Amino acid sequence: MLNLAYYAVALFAVYAQAAPHNKPPQPNKDTSKAGVVAANCQPSRVLGSGFNVVFYDYPYYRDDGWQPGWFEGGYKNNAITATKKGVQDIYFSNQTVPWGVVRGTVYDTEVNISNFAMELSGFFKADYTGTYTFTLKADNGASLQLGAGQSCCDDAGGSVGGGFNIFTLGPRGGGGDVDANTNRYTASFDLQEGRYYPVKLVYFNWVTNAGLDLSYVDPKGTTVKNFANKISQLQFDNGVCITSTTEYWTNKYTSTTTRTGKSTNTVVVELPHLTTTTTTTWGNSFTSSVTKTGSITDTIVVEVPSATVTTTTYWNKPMTSLTTVTTGKDGTNTVIVQVPKTTVTKTSTWTNNFSSTSTAVGSVTDTVIVDVPSPTKTVTSYWTQTTTGATTITTGTDGTNTVTGSATDTVEIDVPTPTKTITSYWEKPTTATTTVTTGTDGTNTLL
Numbered sequence: 001m002l003n004l005a006y007y008a009v010a011l012f013a014v015y016a017q018a019a020p021h022n023k024p025p026q027p028n029k030d031t032s033k034a035g036v037v038a039a040n041c042q043p044s045r046v047l048g049s050g051f052n053v054v055f056y057d058y059p060y061y062r063d064d065g066w067q068p069g070w071f072e073g074g075y076k077n078n079a080i081t082a083t084k085k086g087v088q089d090i091y092f093s094n095q096t097v098p099w100g101v102v103r104g105t106v107y108d109t110e111v112n113i114s115n116f117a118m119e120l121s122g123f124f125k126a127d128y129t130g131t132y133t134f135t136l137k138a139d140n141g142a143s144l145q146l147g148a149g150q151s152c153c154d155d156a157g158g159s160v161g162g163g164f165n166i167f168t169l170g171p172r173g174g175g176g177d178v179d180a181n182t183n184r185y186t187a188s189f190d191l192q193e194g195r196y197y198p199v200k201l202v203y204f205n206w207v208t209n210a211g212l213d214l215s216y217v218d219p220k221g222t223t224v225k226n227f228a229n230k231i232s233q234l235q236f237d238n239g240v241c242i243t244s245t246t247e248y249w250t251n252k253y254t255s256t257t258t259r260t261g262k263s264t265n266t267v268v269v270e271l272p273h274l275t276t277t278t279t280t281t282w283g284n285s286f287t288s289s290v291t292k293t294g295s296i297t298d299t300i301v302v303e304v305p306s307a308t309v310t311t312t313t314y315w316n317k318p319m320t321s322l323t324t325v326t327t328g329k330d331g332t333n334t335v336i337v338q339v340p341k342t343t344v345t346k347t348s349t350w351t352n353n354f355s356s357t358s359t360a361v362g363s364v365t366d367t368v369i370v371d372v373p374s375p376t377k378t379v380t381s382y383w384t385q386t387t388t389g390a391t392t393i394t395t396g397t398d399g400t401n402t403v404t405g406s407a408t409d410t411v412e413i414d415v416p417t418p419t420k421t422i423t424s425y426w427e428k429p430t431t432a433t434t435t436v437t438t439g440t441d442g443t444n445t446l447l
Helices: none
Strands: 009-015 045-049 051-057 080-087 092-094 103-106 109-112 116-125 130-139 141-147 185-191 196-205 210-217 231-235 241-249 255-260 264-272 274-282 288-292 297-305 307-315 321-325 332-340 342-350 356-360 365-373 376-383 389-392 409-416 419-421 444-446
Touching: 045 080, 051 109, 080 109, 130 141, 196 210, 196 231
Parallel strands: 241 264, 274 297, 307 332, 342 365, 376 409, 419 444
Antiparallel strands: 009 141, 045 231, 051 080, 051 116, 092 210, 103 109, 116 196, 116 231, 130 185, 130 210, 141 196, 255 264, 288 297, 321 332, 356 365, 389 409
8 A cells, every 4th residue: 555644646537539649549448556545634614515617718629638737737728618516417428519619518508519628626525445446538538636735725626736646648539429438547546434535627628529427436346427415515724725837928037926716826837938949941042930839839940041052064065054953951952063075186296107086085174186197308418429318307306307496307318419510721731620619509510
């Protein structure tokens, strides 16, 4: 057995019908905590019987009820739409509610049966000492809290508190038939005969069908479905209850105020909204900032133009091409520019007697190399030999055969110097032959 010196609180919840993420119904689940001792209260007097019910607005088709903290007090952030006292039988089932906001009655009170929330509170009196097993079924969601804080007060809802909780979440899916056993949740507590235990039940329906059913099995094995004469409203000597709730506001500082009620004073702690910023890229050329408001955290979504990088490549086509590659994983667009390659021609000479053309391919420029035979020039000169000779001057450093750096090959042919004979007369009695050296025209003259 788990003994709690000051208090014990039990909370269990059920979720049914369609929810934001439809999941199939789960099988029956027993969350029994037999031996848990709930704290009890002794009142100064009994004011009446039955549950006190406070109806709250619930936003149509919104998943607020599935958010953390909603059952603990988040439902009170919505407006009160109606109240009802002395409700003995809390069972109801609406299985034919159409889509859309629909008006109807719950506990003879007109509300939006398609989307509403309610708080039922009172004090449960134990007829016997022993273990009580409570069973809760709901569409869409409900929580049952049984126990007390360190003191009891006139408001049963305000008496339920403390740090020890039993909390189970039901399946998201199903319908409004709370008579079915597909979504059944239980919890057990040890109670003492004649004692009163504060009970608070919080319920919501977000769309279409709705239903709620609570029953218990007492220590003698009797199943009780109707809470007539089992729930009372009490008065205590210490009177007003003190509860607290946390809310979020747009200011940047924390505020603590007390809201005074007839039977309960509520300490309201208002905390600044948390803000996060998310940056994404988009295809537009300008920047946009949008704030998505949440119940606790606001998200600022900043959309900026995709970054662009340009890559230049070269190809063999005569035109320029511009291609944009779609955004990559890093949110960057890549622009690929393809431009024609440039071509240069280089001519050189070689010793072969034919021409050759080859292309050296580069990343940016292609080079066309043209090899041509070296040009040849013939120069005729005269010498004193009697035979003809031919001499070729080797090619110069620029690839051309040349005599003195000329751009041509020079073939030097040495031929005998021609001779011209001139006969003249003199006074001597002998004949003489004289050879005159070569003249300017390259001819030797014999006199």
